[in-house]
Amino acid sequence: MSGITDIIVLIKQVPDTTSKAGLNPDGTIDRARAKRMLNPFDRYALQAALHVKKTYGGKVTALSMGPPPAVEILLEAIEHGADQGYLLSDRRLAASDTLATAYALHKCILYLGKFDLLFTGLQTTDGDTAQVGPQIAERLDLSQVTYCEGFSIQNGKLHARRIIEGGHQDVITELPALVTVANAYHTLEYKTIRGARLAQELLRDEALKNQYIHTITLDDVNADPELCGLKGSPTIVAHTDKVGQIGGQCTMHQGKSADILIKEIMDCTNIKEFAKQ
């Protein structure tokens, strides 16, 4: 017996950066045209949570905070085998920074009750901070394993391998613990047949859907609105700058044969200095 009963995974819906729609030629985002998707890093987290369920047992709850369309990613989690989803959706959450987000999510986790493992992605592609996970761990006073790329559970403890600068580290921690899953872990691949069928049914049957996917508010989880949204955020984006010209003028070499072009480069730069003698 592994003793694992409850697994929570945090997932977020972000603008789609993989499809061409909504992407400017330079790779930047046109928010108005962008589609939505499950944060790619959270696919690893979800896969890790489902792996625990399959290998050691337990129930997987996917939790997200965001506007109502984020129900889509909770359905996606169910298709892959999650047991239920919770969406914290509340206008008072608008403009939350990571501290306020972590506050609201930790209230949801307390509301969900007991858990053994709490998985998050390494970072989001829109917030892009990797802060929300550890900030929740601090609020909940949890042990944490960040940058986790593989793990097993033995005698009720988590044995994990994490990435560090220029190497790896093997650690063992007591449970419950928070784990942020590195993008070196296995990504989410297959939907389960049962999950996919269930998701289809949920799409057709609103009442059934409400049994699996619960939309909750700050009041439900007993969160202080003063600590959420803009009010609860210690940071603001005060100013944005267009990224100006850097690196100076580019000297263009074109319209000639490759040998001439390279000769030009050899003549007007110092790259030969670095060539093997």
Add this chain to the structure above:
Amino acid sequence: MTEESPNQAIPINASQPIGEVLVYIEQCLGELQPVGLELLGAGRQLADKLERPLSAIVLGYNLGDIPKTIIAQGADKVYVADHPDLEQYRTLPYRRVICNWLEQMEVEPHTMLLGSTTTGRDLAPRIAAHFTTGLTADTTELDIGPYEHKGGSDPSKIGLYANCLYAIRPSFGESLKARILGPWKNPQMATTRPGVMIPLKLDWERHGEIIPIPVNLLQEDYRLVVEETFREVNKGVNLTQADVIVSGGYGLGGPDGFELLNQLAACFDNAAVGASRKVVDCGWVPYVHQVGQTGKTVRPKVYIACGISGAIQHRVGMQNSDLIIAINKDPDAPIFKFAHHGIVGDLYQVIPEMIRQLKKNSNTSSTKEVSSIV
């Protein structure tokens, strides 16, 4: 838009003492990590602007000369926790020692900086959440300046703040740099990318104070044990130390293209192969090669970008290279806006020619008949 103070506005907190600038210094098994020294360089400027001391905090075991080196690298004060239980970095003990120390300070630091390394990103959010203070991730520029908060949903935040930490980072998805601030609560915190800031020159004449700090750990701080640490330095990819980086993007057309890049890299003495995120996502090369916002920040002497469009997220990881040469068949590719030399052409024609001429150079170089470099 530097928000110069309108003359009638009076700075809030003007009478309150300003705290110092505190830098977290990373060491691994007794070896100082470069990012801490880079932060001392950046922190020195902030501290001088604030006219406050620059302090550093370092944790570990048998630290030896490390505190002295930290002073020689720019700190006025070093807080040192030297204890067997701190030999290896672990979240809970480190956060306990640091939070305890900050809590007993008479005036909390104005600013606290950590590196955006696996350690810094593990630790900084814990400290920030503990003090419910703001934390900006992955900054690329730091400054101190005034800010006037004029309105918004929270009237208690309105006012003119004379000395704020400007934490500047590229913002998601747009060609913008965001200036993020949070002057309402100290310490104002940020993590900074390794390889971005410039360390000061080592100066053994510099004076500073070494202050041992208490280590009072609780039972619950031992919930995690480190079994083993593996260092795999120099596994063929040393992007941060290479003189020349040959980087490939989606324009390579497939994983085989990296063969050609390896050949080009082999023409140089100290070269490494980099990649754009798109090719990493495609699985053509492993993540360790990735350059950019979510990969490594590099500053080589020469950066050769092959079939890379030059998206902002790539650019922030390599824009400080001394010489950027871009090869792209699209003359309008954004990379040509910031490269120093742009070659418009098919990389499969251009690179073999570059290899040929570099090799020719090496064969004839003994006769020194090669034209001298401008």
